[in-house]
Amino acid sequence: MNDEKIVVVGASLAGLRAAEALREQGFAGSVTLVGDEPHRPYDRPPLSKAVLAGRLDAKNTQLPQIRPLDARWLLGVAASALDRQRRQIVLADGRRIGYDKLLIATGTHARPWPNAAEASLNGVHLLRGLDDAGRLRAALVAGPRRVLVIGGGFTGSEVASVCRDMGIEVTLVQRGTAPLATALGTVVGRFAARVQRAADVDLRTNTTVEVLEGDAAGRLRRARLSDGTTIETDLAVVALGAVGNVGWLSGSGLSADERGVLCDASCRVLDLDGRIAENIYAAGDVARWPHPLYDGRLVRLDHWDNAISQARVAAHTMVHGHRAPKAHDELPSFWSNQFGMNLKSVGLTAPADEVAITQGSPDADKFVVTYGHRGRLVAAVAVNAPRVLDGYAALIRARSPFPPEINATDGPAELTPVPAHSPFAADGRD
Incomplete structure (x- = not known):
């Protein structure tokens, strides 16, 4: 095992904790972590809360390293392809990294605005990573006349909350009947709608944004809504959910799409025929697996606790294989502070x-x-x-x-x- 090479693609919470768990469980071979961002692993939940509000500096979100890893870090370069036949990861800069075992922990990215020209307007933001939070925080501090939040899920609602705390006018547009209702149902959605309106959020439910319009200089100026109204705005935050980072797996034969990478309860990735792909595993936000507590329902969770628990199960499976199988059955949990x-x-x-x-x-x-x-x-x-x-x-x-x-x-x-x-x-x- 001392000569074995494990590559972890994804250098965030799940990737870091999996690497640590590998060492804890006695893996003595080489560990390489590949990350598309230049930053060391950092904590994402504060980005839409404390960082955006200015209560926490972005540089203070770095995750603590629990134990020495003796690992090779390749940061600021994305994986662009998987060559299963040669057992190699192809990087965006053309390098190839060989592996004996591979852990896919690439997480998710924010679903972009569907019109590329409108998405490129100055003033249109996404919020997923550390750099996103820095840019959006600077834009809010600059004092926009009104912020348009597109999407009333957790990220959109938290952004709207921060804006109101800063005294910025906010319009939140939600396709469904109420903010948070898609995830948490009618009762909580009704309550969230009342709370947001009490905070003077201009909440537009059962409504969508049809067009984002800019001026001749490419600056966002207004949005046209499905209810026939127009919102004058110079800053929009697109909060339409998360999409699995699986583009680099195209053509690999693995069962992966925007919903995530399909694996079994022991974190072993499945191929397109539903068979276990030899020596390939998944953990964290990108993993989609049959949850034992929910009769095998396929789930993918963007939850902090889940990423840590699943990373440990994946590491256990990579080290111990079939000798001592363990199923990932973490009870989903999350929290949010808003309004x-x-x-x-x-x-x-x-x-x-x-x-x-x-x-x-x-x-x-x-x-x-x-x-x-x-x-x-x-x-x-x-x-x-x-x-x-x-x-x-x-x-x-x-x-x-x-x-x-x-x-x-x-x-x-x-x-x-x-x-x-x-x-x-x-x-x-x-």
């Missing part, structure tokens, strides 16, 4: 067909929503009540029935489940 509220989630909300408020009340700005699928508890979201989720996590792991019997002192007199994604008025009111 003065804290959101924390455990479990997988996507398959839910019903939801029920089990503690607190939206009217009190503090509550817990539970999510059920075919009579089973699958997720819980706490708004301004993060400490209560450990108990819900245990119930989810135990495959408890839905709605759960919590018997909390702040619970409703009677649990009343409602459809998870029932339509409601576009203004966010009943």
Whole structure:
């Protein structure tokens, strides 16, 4: 094993923690980390929160290295192709890096605005990496007259929150019925809409941006919306979700598309025929795998805890192979701070067909929503009540029935489940 070469493509959280886990588990061969950014691994969650708000300097987001790696770092150069026959990674500068085992940890990138000419206008921003955050922070400090946020998911809502904290006028355009509703359903979406409007966000739901228009100098000036209105703006943030960084795998025969790289629960990558691709593994935001807690449902998670847990499973599989298989079954969890509220989630909300408020009340700005699928508890979201989720996590792991019997002192007199994604008025009111 001392002569074995492992290459990790992706030098972010999952790549770093996988390399550390390889050493912890006794791998003594060579480790090479390839990263398309020039930066050492850094923490991404603060970018749309503390960094954008100016509370944290971008240079202070570097991730700590838990143990010595004795690794080769190739930063600032992207992988451009995978030659499986020769077991080589082709880099953008033409170099080829040989491997005995390969870990794909390339993560995701922000989905770009679909019109390239409009996307290139001065004032149109994406937010995914450290450099993106630096450019957007500088643009906000310069004092735009109005920021247009396209997309009401977590990144878009967090950006809108920072803008309002800075006193900048914001219009947020959301295709669906409410911000966060696509991910968290009607109940949380309705609450988020109310909170954003209370913060004087110009929230446009059930609406899309049809055209971004610039002036003769190529500077963004306005946006035309599907409701027939026009927004005068000189800064737009495109927050339309994330896409797997898999372009370099084109033609490799691996099962990979914008949804991610398909692998099994032990992080072994599958080929187009559904067979295990020898000595190739995946971890982190780019990995898509059958989650054991959700009856094999294929999931891809842009979650911090998941990246660390999956990286360790991948390293275990690479070192120990079939001798001691381990399945990645991390319970999904994430958090978000926006508009003065804290959101924390455990479990997988996507398959839910019903939801029920089990503690607190939206009217009190503090509550817990539970999510059920075919009579089973699958997720819980706490708004301004993060400490209560450990108990819900245990119930989810135990495959408890839905709605759960919590018997909390702040619970409703009677649990009343409602459809998870029932339509409601576009203004966010009943």
